[in-house]
Amino acid sequence: MPSIKDSLKNSLSSIDDAARLFGKNTDDICLVAVSKTKPVDMIKEAYEAGQRHFGENRMLELQEKATALTYPDIQWHMIGTLQTNKIKYIAPYVHWIHSVYKAKQLDEIEKRAAQNNRIIQVLLQVNISDEDQKGGCLPTQVPDLLAHAEPMEHVVVRGLMGMAKFTDNKEEIHTSFRLLANTLFHNKVQYPKLRELSMGMSNDYIIAIEEGATMLRIGSAIFGGR
Numbered sequence: 243m244p245s246i247k248d249s250l251k252n253s254l255s256s257i258d259d260a261a262r263l264f265g266k267n268t269d270d271i272c273l274v275a276v277s278k279t280k281p282v283d284m285i286k287e288a289y290e291a292g293q294r295h296f297g298e299n300r301m302l303e304l305q306e307k308a309t310a311l312t313y314p315d316i317q318w319h320m321i322g323t324l325q326t327n328k329i330k331y332i333a334p335y336v337h338w339i340h341s342v343y344k345a346k347q348l349d350e351i352e353k354r355a356a357q358n359n360r361i362i363q364v365l366l367q368v369n370i371s372d373e374d375q376k377g378g379c380l381p382t383q384v385p386d387l388l389a390h391a392e393p394m395e396h397v398v399v400r401g402l403m404g405m406a407k408f409t410d411n412k413e414e415i416h417t418s419f420r421l422l423a424n425t426l427f428h429n430k431v432q433y434p435k436l437r438e439l440s441m442g443m444s445n446d447y448i449i450a451i452e453e454g455a456t457m458l459r460i461g462s463a464i465f466g467g468r
């Protein structure tokens with residue numbers, strides 16, 4: 243097993259290679275290191291190697307880790323299922339929430355962010371895989387959610403998030419990611435500031451880069467299997 247520093251370096255250089263190959267700018271692609279289930283010491287190691295963005299999928303685990311690691315420039319990303327009644331626990335710490343797909347979640351984030359005098363950046367999760375258990379709204383529901391968030395002062399919707407089906411069929415993965423990219427493209431007409439496309443994990447991030455990802459959520463390739 244290579245060190246975290248080496249795994250990070252390998253991931254970054256493969257992201258760079260893919261970006262070049264597909265004519266994208268590496269500076270437009272943010273690597274979110276998914277540290278779920280991994281101990282704080284491993285996050286520290288990644289931070290010391292220069293990594294700043296970390297993703298967690300459980301709300302209390304994010305709260306616990308953010309409390310333990312108080313680097314001023316660390317950025318916490320919530321990428322897993324949101325329980326509305328627990329948003330208050332992450333509101334003081336979280337910078338990005340990728341998994342929002344209901345108006346009442348937006349309302350609660352707005353309320354808790356305001357209480358903490360913070361702005362929280364949000365991505366709307368879209369179901370691009372036809373698998374119910376992955377959550378997310380339909381592409382056709384995005385405009386209503388954007389309109390709902392528009393007047394909010396402590397929530398800024400920055401883009402969309404999606405997960406492809408877990409499959410070896412590359413064409414199917416391309417199709418899913420293209421659907422997310424097209425959904426962003428159509429909504430940009432009315433909301434030109436939307437830009438983030440959070441898509442791509444350890445097994446499919448190269449395809450995601452080809453389809454225009456700006457945020458990659460990579461866990462096992464950096465921290466090892468879970």
Ligand SMILES: *Cc1c(COP(=O)(O)O)cnc(C)c1O
Pocket residue numbers: 276278299321322405443444445459460461462463
């Ligand atoms: C766990 C997880 C990832 C990272 O998965 P890896 O296969 O370990 O890279 C990305 N996105 C979400 C939503 C996850 O839950």
